[in-house]
Amino acid sequence: MGSGLLDEDTAAALPEGRRLEGRGVPWRERLFQLGLWASLAVGVVFLASLLVYVVVEAWPRLDLRILTHFPDIIDPSNAGAQSAVMGTIWVIAFTALYCLPTGILTAIYLEEYADPHRWYNRVVEINIQNLAAVPSIVYGILGLGIIARGMGFGQTVLTASLTLSLLVLPTVIIAAREAIRAVPQSIREASLALGATRWQTIRRQVLPAAVPGMATGSILALSRAIGEAAPLLLLGGLAFITFNPSGLDSPFTVLPIQIFNWISQSRAEFISLASAAIVVLLVILLAMNSLAIWLRNHYSHRW
Missing domain, CATH: 1.20.5 (Single alpha-helices involved in coiled-coils or other helix-helix interfaces)
Known part of the structure; x- marks a missing residue:
């Protein structure tokens, strides 16, 4: 009994493909x-x-020069990726500022307020699911045509942030909706039964319980954005910049573009530079993913 084996009669009754x-x-x-x-x-x-x-x-x-020095085409031994690192921080920071509030508020509406039987709500849900699978290069084309040229923002940090926000927004919405949906319905019913309004229930009961899932999904979505190069190349992200961004209207470069530029060079020194920049990018991604895991474990609830 304790060995976990079935008796002979039970084993004989199993089909040939299911014999133990x-x-x-x-x-x-x-x-x-x-x-x-x-x-x-x-x-x-x-x-x-x-x-x-x-x-x-x-x-x-792999030393401090990769973080403290600017790119140098003439002397690779003295070159660094400071402008790319700072550009990455600027672009991702404003991407988070644009897409996270919009994505979370959209998820709250779709899960807590929207009537799923209304045709326009169904259209919104279908489009969000479809947009999550659109290749990033398409968002680059849209950003170039609509944001950079149509709105007149040019090839700036603002354009890059808005384009990447559109890229990861469907992922943020889907992750936030799943986190909100995971909160038991009994929590909402108990809060409403005690006299709380719907918004008080969402703000004080549902959202705190959904924070781990929303934070994890949001950080993972931003981790995808930080490694994107194709849309930013279309937006005119410069490959050689010797200054840090000074505002939303400033030209920019990011680590994926800088890595692409160094890999394209013929001298062997640039291969080491590109590899060092890859390590820096991987460290940033690992830090973001570690933060997502910590938030999930720290704020998770057992129902």
Whole structure:
């Protein structure tokens, strides 16, 4: 009984494809598990190989110069990515400022107020789901045609932030909706039964309980935005800038564009520079993902 094996009569009653082997696991299930482990191993091996290669290539330039010096085409040994790092911070900060309030408020409306039987609410939901799968290059084209040229904002930090906001906004909305939906309905009913209004229930009960999921989804969406290069190349993100952004109307560059520029150079010194910039970008992404995990674990509720 304690060994986990079925008795002989039960095992004989199973179909041939479901006969138990070893410790009672069907051979088809074992084969499926083996395929899963093999797929995981392939992914981990390739990822580890890529990380080792990048770190080895970047090792000669992994110092403070990559953060304190500006790009230099003539002397790669003295070059850095300060303008790209600062440009990335500027663009992502304003992207978060634009898309997070809009995405969270939209999710609150769709989950708590919108009538799912109204045709316009259904149209909004379908479009949000479809926009989440649109390639980033399409958002770059729209940003160039509508925001940069149509609105006259030009090739600036403001244009880049608004374009990336549109790119990650569907992801933020979907993640926030799932977090709000995960709050038990009984919490809402208890709050309303005690005399609270709908908005008081949302503000004091639903939103605090949904913070872990919303924060995790938002940070992961911004992590996607921070690694995007294609839309910003279309928006005119400059590959060689020797100054930091000074405002929303300032020209900009970001780490993915700077990495692309250095990789395109013929001299071997630029390969080390590009690898060092990749390591910096990976550290930023790891910090953002770690923050998302911490927020999820710290504020999570067990219902």
